[in-house]
Amino acid sequence: MATNTVKSSAKPRVVRTKAPSPKGQKSRAKLKSAALTVLEEVGYHKMRIGDVTAEAGVASGLFYHYFSDLRSLVVEVLEDFVASALRLEEIEREVINGGWYERMFAHNRLVVRAYAERPGLMRALLQLADESEEFAGLLRRNFIQQLGWLTRYMPRLFPEAGLSEHQALMVVYALAGTGETILRDYYINREEVLVSHLLEVDEMTELITVLFYRGLFLQMPPAEKLCYTTALQAMRAESVR
Amino acid sequence: MATNTVKSSAKPRVVRTKAPSPKGQKSRAKLKSAALTVLEEVGYHKMRIGDVTAEAGVASGLFYHYFSDLRSLVVEVLEDFVASALRLEEIEREVINGGWYERMFAHNRLVVRAYAERPGLMRALLQLADESEEFAGLLRRNFIQQLGWLTRYMPRLFPEAGLSEHQALMVVYALAGTGETILRDYYINREEVLVSHLLEVDEMTELITVLFYRGLFLQMPPAEKLCYTTALQAMRAESVR
DNA sequence: TTTTTTATTGAAATTGAATTCAAAACCAAT
DNA sequence: ATTGGTTTTGAATTCAATTTCAATAAAAAA
Numbered sequence: 001m002a003t004n005t006v007k008s009s010a011k012p013r014v015v016r017t018k019a020p021s022p023k024g025q026k027s028r029a030k031l032k033s034a035a036l037t038v039l040e041e042v043g044y045h046k047m048r049i050g051d052v053t054a055e056a057g058v059a060s061g062l063f064y065h066y067f068s069d070l071r072s073l074v075v076e077v078l079e080d081f082v083a084s085a086l087r088l089e090e091i092e093r094e095v096i097n098g099g100w101y102e103r104m105f106a107h108n109r110l111v112v113r114a115y116a117e118r119p120g121l122m123r124a125l126l127q128l129a130d131e132s133e134e135f136a137g138l139l140r141r142n143f144i145q146q147l148g149w150l151t152r153y154m155p156r157l158f159p160e161a162g163l164s165e166h167q168a169l170m171v172v173y174a175l176a177g178t179g180e181t182i183l184r185d186y187y188i189n190r191e192e193v194l195v196s197h198l199l200e201v202d203e204m205t206e207l208i209t210v211l212f213y214r215g216l217f218l219q220m221p222p223a224e225k226l227c228y229t230t231a232l233q234a235m236r237a238e239s240v241r
Numbered sequence: 242m243a244t245n246t247v248k249s250s251a252k253p254r255v256v257r258t259k260a261p262s263p264k265g266q267k268s269r270a271k272l273k274s275a276a277l278t279v280l281e282e283v284g285y286h287k288m289r290i291g292d293v294t295a296e297a298g299v300a301s302g303l304f305y306h307y308f309s310d311l312r313s314l315v316v317e318v319l320e321d322f323v324a325s326a327l328r329l330e331e332i333e334r335e336v337i338n339g340g341w342y343e344r345m346f347a348h349n350r351l352v353v354r355a356y357a358e359r360p361g362l363m364r365a366l367l368q369l370a371d372e373s374e375e376f377a378g379l380l381r382r383n384f385i386q387q388l389g390w391l392t393r394y395m396p397r398l399f400p401e402a403g404l405s406e407h408q409a410l411m412v413v414y415a416l417a418g419t420g421e422t423i424l425r426d427y428y429i430n431r432e433e434v435l436v437s438h439l440l441e442v443d444e445m446t447e448l449i450t451v452l453f454y455r456g457l458f459l460q461m462p463p464a465e466k467l468c469y470t471t472a473l474q475a476m477r478a479e480s481v482r
Numbered sequence: 483t484t485t486t487t488t489a490t491t492g493a494a495a496t497t498g499a500a501t502t503c504a505a506a507a508c509c510a511a512t
Numbered sequence: 513a514t515t516g517g518t519t520t521t522g523a524a525t526t527c528a529a530t531t532t533c534a535a536t537a538a539a540a541a542a
Contacts, residue, residue, distance in 0.1 A: 023539085027489075045286070045372065049530070059491040064531070123371075130368060131286065140432050161475035166438040170423065171473070173435065174452055177422025182415045191381050194414065197407040211415055215456040217478035232412070234402035237458035268519075290500065300521040305501070 028066045030056045035077045040120035044074060044127040074128055075135055081121055082139070085114045088146055101221040104212055107146065108179065109205040115187040116201050123188045147172050175215050179208040203228040269307045271297045276318045281361035285315060285368040315369055316376055322362055323380070326355045329387055342462040345453055348387065349420065350446040356428040357442050364429045388413050416456050420449040444469040 034056035038047050049070055053060045067073040091110060095103045115122050129136040147169070154168040163171070185191040186204070199207075210229045213221045220226075220233050275297035279288050290311055294301045308314040332347045339347075356363050370377035388410070395409040404412070426432040427445070440448075451470045454462045461467075461474050 023489090048528090060530090061492065061532080062490055065489070069530090127371060130284075130364070130371075136430060140426060140430065144432075144434060158476045161472045163472050163476070164438075167472065169434065170440075170448060171452070171476075173426070174419055174423040174449060178415055178419045178456075180422050181418025182411065185381060185414070189377060189381065191385075193385060193410065197405075199411075207411060207415060211412070211456050214459055215419075215452050216476070218455055218459055218461070218476070219478045220459070231402045231404050231408065235399045235404070235412075235457070235459070237460045289498090301500090302502075302522065303520055306519070310500090 027056075027058065027062065030058070031063065031066055031073065032077050032080075035073050036081070036121070039074065039077065039124045040118065043120065044124045044131075047074075071128075071132065074124070075132065078121070078125055078128055078135070079138070081118070082125070082142065085118070086110055086142070086146075092149075099222075100217075101209065101213055101225055105205060105209045105225075108209045108212070109201065111179065112183065112201050112205045112208065115183045116204070119187045122184075126184075143176070144169075144173075147176055171216075175212050178211055178215070182208070199228075268297075268299065268303065271299070272304065272307055272314065273318050273321075276314050277322070277362070280315065280318065280365045281359065284361065285365045285372075288315075312369075312373065315365070316373065319362070319366055319369060319376070320379070322359070323366070323383065326359070327351055327383070327387075333390075340463075341458075342450065342454055342466055346446060346450045346466075349450045349453070350442065352420065353424065353442050353446045353449065356424045357445075360428045363425075367425075384417070385410075385414075388417055412457075416453050419452055419456070423449070440469075 031052060034052050035047075038051045038055050042051065047070065049063050050060055052070075052073070053063055063073075067076075088107065088110065091103075091106045095106045098106075125139065129139050151169050151172050154163060154172065155165075182194070183204070186194045186199070206226065206228045210221060210226070210232055213219075214232075223230070223233060226233070272293060275293050276288075279292045279296050283292065288311065290304050291301055293311075293314070294304055308317075329348065329351065332344075332351060336344045336347045366380065370380050392410050392413050395404060395413065423435070424445070427435045427440070447467065447469045451462060451467070451473055454460075455473075464471070464474060467474070
């Protein structure tokens, strides 16, 4: 019997020979792109390795040449997606001398667009986040980082408030989550009472941004910026006890 | 061979003999309660029929005497949970002559409590909703119904705004979703930058309610109602361009 | 061209659960 | 205590997918 002294205690480990590949790269890419398609169509939980290889038009065994399991493929593919869909450095450049509203709007539009154009992938994002603590953490850190610019500004923005750092974060975190539910139910679940009236991406963005702005500043954004939400200007306490 | 003419086209159908049971009820209940425990601990996706029977201390085959599959058990158990955790009729009675803030606070506290006390079940709720369109619809209809009181009031509340019915719903829907993200990341995922400072249920509720209130009325709730969020009173636009 | 390496195939083995079912235990009524 | 129903058991089966692997094809190196 072989002196199998180094019986690794961890998982079998894919031998991942350093060899990248010449056009094996193409097959790998083909699998990743097939995975995107399958994810968009059936979501993460119903997705099977066979779906991916079939979609890619290769034999099922080939999968294991390039990936150790379904999850690692999906993680890779969705990390790519997040990176490409949420490039906020560009946003920051665009709105470099815009006001608060423009900046928020630009950020939010990125997210709304992602939901509107890739609802299946956004759903898969949530599914994977639920399964993989690692991936969930990545998304959250991403989210928190995006909030960073605002969180850091809070003390200067509202000096009299004297919010603690943590409290400022809580406020911003809660406000930033405002969109999530309606985006999910509008674009992913297509709840009928919501989609009964069609909204453009910019209208949805405006709604979410205006609500965020109101919660943060306790006033409406400049009137000339508004289209879909002009009516909300009259939405304020008057006779409220 | 038997004249099997009525070969049902649908699933095999559990024969569900009308027979309820004397103390078979107890076993059924034992399975349901075991399911709750397992759901809270491992969540819906990793849950196995064997986990439930083991937790209940019965043989695996017994499961099929009472349920046709895991999902239907879980649906039953979670519907019970939702019904028991979110009894808003009671709330309405409690705050019958309170103001808007009290009413909102009471509603929100119900939700925050559920997250704080049963994070695993709240997670399972989301997991099941993602898998079962039927259950998801049920939750959404529940949500929309809870919003009903407010949505219906919107035209009287802000008569000058002249919001369309749909727009009013969108606004309320978005505002009501405000808590979701932070509740999920605080209680379920226990994101460290959030939980680094411990919040009481009432504090969390206050935060969410105040933000909701600000977004809706564009002003702070009566100062005497506030504890955790008094600092937010100074959070309003001053020097914002 | 020959050799070596790498990519690809798909049938067969494996896995991990769900599901069935004949037999045993338990009851309650006669 | 015998009978007939219901409950419970757990070993055996089925099932759907993953995973392996020996054989083949294709590409690169020699």
